[in-house]
Amino acid sequence: MSRSAAAAALAEPSAPVGRAWTASLSLANGAVWVGWYGPIQILLALQAAELAPAGVSKESVLAWVTGLGATVSMLANPLFGALSDRTTSRFGRRTPWIVTGVAGGAGALVLLAGARTVPVMAAGWCLVQLTLNAAFAALTAALPDRVPHRQRGAVGGWLGAAQILGVVAGTGLATVAGGVAAGYAACAAFTVLGTLPYVLLHRDLVLPAERRPELSWRAVLGGFWISPRRHPDLGWAWLTRFLINLGNAIALLYLLYYLRDVLRRPDPDGGVLVLTAVNGVTLLGTVVVGGIWSDRAGRRKPFVLVAGVIMTVATGLLAVWQTWVGALCAAALLGVGFGVFTSVDLALMTDVLPAAAHRGKDLGVINIANSLPQVAAPALAAPIVHHLGGYRVLYGVAAAIGLVGALLVRRIRGVA
Template sequence: MSRPAAPEALTEPTERAGRGWTAALSLANGAIWVGWYGPLQILLALQAAELAPPGTAKESVLAWVTGAGAVVSMVANPLFGALSDRTASRFGRRSPWILAGVLGGAGALVLLAGAGTVAGMALGWCLVQLTLNAAFAAITAAVPDRAPHGQRGAVGGWLGAAQILGVVAGTGLATVAGGVVAGYLACAGCTVLGALPYVLLHRDPALPAGRRPALRLRALLAGFRISPRRHPDLAWAWLTRFLINLGNALALLYLLYYLRDVLHRPDPDGGVLVLTAVNAVTLLGTVVLGGFWSDRVGRRQPFVLGAGVIMTVATGLLAGWQTWPGALCAAALLGVGFGVFTSVDFALMTQVLPAAADRGKDLGVINIANALPQVAAPVLAAPIVQHLGGYRVLYGVAAGIGLLGALLVRRIRGVA
């Protein structure tokens, strides 16, 4: 007697995902990045400057708030990924969490807009991270659910393009909305509207109720432990992503203050928007192309290594050429490198996952490599800027960390 076929949700996909599905998922992804990066690029920095108590540096306030949010993000992403793995809704495993996450994120942004103290600001930002990570974990897991290996570079490219457009849109909304409160409200509305087409028009493969794993807390927590000995490729891929993202986070964390205090730009808010736009143009020129090219040649490592080297050069420019033209060149090069890295590294990660049944949880653990740098960057950056040499040393350290991450991709054996 033949064994019953595994549910569609627990098998590797063989049919290519449609353009409509890719477009809707990408739009939802971009909407989440609006909710993150309007605050991160502009609003949190302005709010920290307004709310910092007398005698407390605005850099320290911003570091503590973003660090606390990143800790929440680190926990929330794998947790909600694991919960979505176990969701047996008729709407699929992922869509319910996308909808709940963006609605909760919009509400948290509204709460953050009304914060009048540093504690209230920190609480609001932590809630934003908690809720939007629920949606982001589900979006990330939807790709290996629906796209076969040979299409994941391209899908990752479109998700990456939407990500940077979300960063630009969030930065733009925060800049032109007319104040901190208006900026948060605009980002909240955009976050919800961008996710609706995917939630309303597309259904994820459903997990039959009889196949849902039991939701036991001890088993859930134990599942987050992934042995580097049993899965060395996953461990090296995680470390590569962590170090490259840490270098990038160090480069971007104090960008507004860098323009204001080092380059003495008369309009630092507008300067951040210009640099973000330059970065977006070059990133969009490479993110989809890099994914398609990687799919075509069937290789991932050379693209990740080359992208990391380009990003190292860009960060080095911020250390050695501290002028407005230097910042523009660095922004352009960072876009080129991060575009290729975003799409190809995502495809690489999906190819080292241990099991189809735990895609959400495992990708959530992998996404800690995105969130943990947001915790580590303020811890490293604040003392460097204030006591250990300033922005020149900060960007030199960022360049070295990013280069180390790029070189470690060669340790991965199972993916070329």
């Protein structure tokens, strides 16, 4: 029994996953994004404007809070991925971390709602990032655990669709809930409810104790370094993801302030919701199709390259066409590009993983390419907006960074 269980937990999956499994995993994934993006899109910006001390701009407060949270995310994701790799619970390797992370994240969102000072706000957001990353690391590892290579583009597409729907749902809940506290409570409730079907209806793979990787801080922390010399494809794939996400993070960080201060929208909160919805519609039109097309073509790199170029054009529009119509067009194009990128890039990443025994940790290291841009973006964006040319320069820099990332995907050799 132990031998067959180990084979199931550590072997390369070959049996296709069903629609119910894919749907419940996608819903759980989207629920975590609700917990993140209700605050990121709306609630943190409103709190920053309310709590900023005299003489400190709301942009700076938001930059520091999101930057600290992203730092926690960057460290937490690979850590919890490594711990889930070593978990031998009878409930499986991943499920205990999903349950614990979501419960903790919901509680942290409720605590964040009561923040009355910037330090408390920052601490609350860091706790949200810590706990939800425990769940997200485990959910992400389910893809290479259970999905065969030939199906990963399609499943990655559905996960990408859930991601953007989570962003839209989080933004919508934060906007219509009726205040900051109610917005946080609504996001917390959705995060819990959305993960229940996956946890309750699908049994996780169990790792026997005798096959567990070494459980020590030296082994766990030492495993975070994946040599780009030994695994160059993983290194180039990581850098591609990092740069494209950095360009995207810079473009989105000050969207609320861009609508309020540059376009002079009378309802900037509602404007963010409209742009997010437009982006979501076009993304949903490409995210699943792009993943399925990539599976059938047996190729990943051309899709990532084209998607990155489209996203570059979208971000460039925000620099040169600073009108509401320009913002709508940019949101639509960004959705088209990011839809293809999200599904195919996730499949590409799982195709270059070094070892089955460390999938959670390796994907956690890869996910640093998602969270590190959230640290770097505020550090780059704030001085550009205030001292180096404003929003035109900001979006021009974002477009250039994303284009470089798209071009670097051609350096990957082991994936078509």
